[in-house]
Amino acid sequence: MTHHPAAPHAAPNPASTPTSTPTSTPTSTPTSTLGAARRPKRGGAASEWTIDATDLVKTYPAGRGKEPVRALDGLSLQVRPGEVFGLLGPNGAGKSTTVRLLTTLSRPDSGRATVAGHDVLRDPGAVRHAIGLVSQRPSSAPLMTGRESLELAARVQGLDRATARRRSGELLERFGLAPAADRLTRTYSGGMNRRLDVAIGLVNRPAVLFLDEPTTGLDPEARAQLWAEIARMASVEETTVLLTTHYLDEADHLSDRLAIVDRGRVVAQGTPDALKSELRGDRLVVELVDPTSGAAAAERLSRLPSLFDIVTEGRQVRGRTDQGAGVLPVALAELERWGVAVASATVARPSLDDVYLRHAGRTFEEVGS
Amino acid sequence: MTTLAVHSALLTRRSVTALVRQPAFVLITLVQPAIWLLLFGALFETVVQIPGFGADGRSYLEYLTPGVVAMTALFSAAWAGTVYIEDMGVGVMDRMLASPVRRGAMMNGTIAYQSLTAFVQTAVIIGIAYAAGARFDRPFPGIVLTFAAAVLLTVVFAALSNAVALLTRDQNALIGISQLLSLPLAFLSSAIMDVRLAPAWLQTVATYNPLDWAVVVSREGLAAAPDWAAMWPRLGALAALAVAMSWLATKAFAAYQRSV
Numbered sequence: 001m002t003h004h005p006a007a008p009h010a011a012p013n014p015a016s017t018p019t020s021t022p023t024s025t026p027t028s029t030p031t032s033t034l035g036a037a038r039r040p041k042r043g044g045a046a047s048e049w050t051i052d053a054t055d056l057v058k059t060y061p062a063g064r065g066k067e068p069v070r071a072l073d074g075l076s077l078q079v080r081p082g083e084v085f086g087l088l089g090p091n092g093a094g095k096s097t098t099v100r101l102l103t104t105l106s107r108p109d110s111g112r113a114t115v116a117g118h119d120v121l122r123d124p125g126a127v128r129h130a131i132g133l134v135s136q137r138p139s140s141a142p143l144m145t146g147r148e149s150l151e152l153a154a155r156v157q158g159l160d161r162a163t164a165r166r167r168s169g170e171l172l173e174r175f176g177l178a179p180a181a182d183r184l185t186r187t188y189s190g191g192m193n194r195r196l197d198v199a200i201g202l203v204n205r206p207a208v209l210f211l212d213e214p215t216t217g218l219d220p221e222a223r224a225q226l227w228a229e230i231a232r233m234a235s236v237e238e239t240t241v242l243l244t245t246h247y248l249d250e251a252d253h254l255s256d257r258l259a260i261v262d263r264g265r266v267v268a269q270g271t272p273d274a275l276k277s278e279l280r281g282d283r284l285v286v287e288l289v290d291p292t293s294g295a296a297a298a299e300r301l302s303r304l305p306s307l308f309d310i311v312t313e314g315r316q317v318r319g320r321t322d323q324g325a326g327v328l329p330v331a332l333a334e335l336e337r338w339g340v341a342v343a344s345a346t347v348a349r350p351s352l353d354d355v356y357l358r359h360a361g362r363t364f365e366e367v368g369s
Numbered sequence: 370m371t372t373l374a375v376h377s378a379l380l381t382r383r384s385v386t387a388l389v390r391q392p393a394f395v396l397i398t399l400v401q402p403a404i405w406l407l408l409f410g411a412l413f414e415t416v417v418q419i420p421g422f423g424a425d426g427r428s429y430l431e432y433l434t435p436g437v438v439a440m441t442a443l444f445s446a447a448w449a450g451t452v453y454i455e456d457m458g459v460g461v462m463d464r465m466l467a468s469p470v471r472r473g474a475m476m477n478g479t480i481a482y483q484s485l486t487a488f489v490q491t492a493v494i495i496g497i498a499y500a501a502g503a504r505f506d507r508p509f510p511g512i513v514l515t516f517a518a519a520v521l522l523t524v525v526f527a528a529l530s531n532a533v534a535l536l537t538r539d540q541n542a543l544i545g546i547s548q549l550l551s552l553p554l555a556f557l558s559s560a561i562m563d564v565r566l567a568p569a570w571l572q573t574v575a576t577y578n579p580l581d582w583a584v585v586v587s588r589e590g591l592a593a594a595p596d597w598a599a600m601w602p603r604l605g606a607l608a609a610l611a612v613a614m615s616w617l618a619t620k621a622f623a624a625y626q627r628s629v
Binding site: 061100103104105106107125128129131133134135136137138139140141143144148152153155156157158184197200201 | 372375376379383386387390391458459460461463464465466467468469470626627628629
């Protein structure tokens with residue numbers, strides 16, 4: 001689902017868009033024709049991508065009694081101009097490290113990346129002029145007002161005083177902060193602070209805005225409000241957005257395209273719909289009364305020709321089916337015949353969680369997000 | 370260069386604005402040196418009578434004032450790095466480093482702010498000393514040199530504190546190192562006591578102690594018969610060290626970015 005009018009969400013053949021591994025890009029490129037027609041390139045970029053990262057590797061040195069951590073293990077991703085690109089993965093998958101490298105906060109051990117046409121290693125200064133960063137943690141000083149924070153950020157980006165003032169007023173208005181503009185930010189709610197952070201990230205009209213876990217810690221209402229703002233912003237500001245999240249629904253809701261990150265690599269990339277339709281069939285979930293009967297239940301269900309990809313997880317047995325809800329009575333009858341007590345059973349359309357399971361080999365909840 | 374100046378000014382103003390919005394903190398900053406001056410002044414009042422103490426006809430309060438100025442500058446500056454640690458704890462440091470802000474400006478901003486604080490504290494100490502009856506033989510250029518010494522000493526130790534903050538990224542480590550350094554430096558100097566009455570090794574150490582340089586610059590500047598040959602080299606060394614420390618501390622940003 002997309003809210004971005006400029007984005008190519010209706011690819012002619014969605015099934016060919018996702019790539020299962022970084023190396024197996026689709027043979028034809030329906031993507032490149034779409035991407036090229038949309039917007040002139042910035043700054044004489046050599047690449048048609050707004051973000052183009054190849055084989056990024058980053059290892060953090062060992063601490064006392066700690067193994068070195070290979071945070072990124074050959075991560076590659078390509079982001080088109082004007083799209084909202086989601087980076088989805090559990091904590092520790094390498095999302096934030098990717099953002100740190102692309103925003104010049106940290107340097108990769110190997111690999112290369114360009115952002116808005118500038119190489120992050122050779123020309124970090126140009127990258128910094130072209131980007132806005134909203135990091136995971138609040139980034140406005142508690143003893144400054146919202147307006148002061150914005151104006152300072154604008155001045156530092158090279159705007160003159162009058163322009164900085166105008167731009168700050170505009171952003172305060174748009175993010176619903178105008179009534180609180182002259183209060184100290186320490187009196188702001190979590191949602192207000194987050195909106196101010198996003199406004200600060202946009203103050204220089206960046207070509208690329210990085211949003212690192214923007215809604216973590218927000219209550220549902222503030223989260224919905226920020227979602228609406230992010231969706232609107234990408235079109236109003238003509239900004240490319242790279243968003244990291246460990247919320248499946250957030251990635252699904254906001255991203256034009258997304259990459260699933262697991263153990264420092266991109267394991268799947270494409271539009272949410274394409275990734276989901278790549279999976280054959282619907283998902284059956286059976287919840288058992290007795291957790292020890294899982295293996296027996298899986299064994300019985302695997303004999304049914306209409307079910308495949310059966311996995312057991314605690315008291316849950318999951319499988320996939322081409323027969324939609326029609327599989328339910330058959331499965332329940334089979335289990336009853338063998339005396340396996342069932343607490344509940346559902347059939348659902350594939351979700352991003354299924355996509356994740358398919359590519360990372362475990363469910364999203366399992367890794368503990 | 371102009372970008373550096375503009376950014377430095379903007380960031381200095383940010384710190385000053387934050388300071389004046391904490392009136393309690395401002396009050397503490399100003400009361401603390403007064404306590405040093407009056408307590409030490411009363412406790413050691415009679416040391417000037419010890420044979421060999423180079424009071425040269427001054428009261429102990431007059432002798433002590435340059436010492437308290439330097440100690441106050443050192444103790445305040447040693448905390449400078451805590452601002453960076455706070456900024457690292459939230460997203461401020463990341464956002465700054467991912468923006469076109471010059472690293473030099475980030476360093477200058479905090480150092481300029483600390484220097485302003487030191488300037489005000491020095492003014493308060495001199496004011497209190499006068500109020501308590503101190504009379505200096507050569508207020509000019511003595512007081513100007515006192516301000517210069519306090520600011521340069523502040524630059525040296527604020528830069529050092531910032532560098533330690535960037536390298537350790539840890540509040541406890543920074544406080545530990547600051548405390549380990551501050552008190553010994555204060556007592557290995559002529560701030561409160563004439564080192565000529567101390568063991569020879571201590572006199573030698575004091576010769577290399579930047580805090581002692583600041584004390585000597587101020588005390589000689591205020592004296593009736595200044596020992597210029599002792600004063601100028603120390604003022605020069607302080608200035609050189611201030612430039613070198615600021616430059617080195619700015620380099621510490623690179624080390625910080627490599628480690629995160």
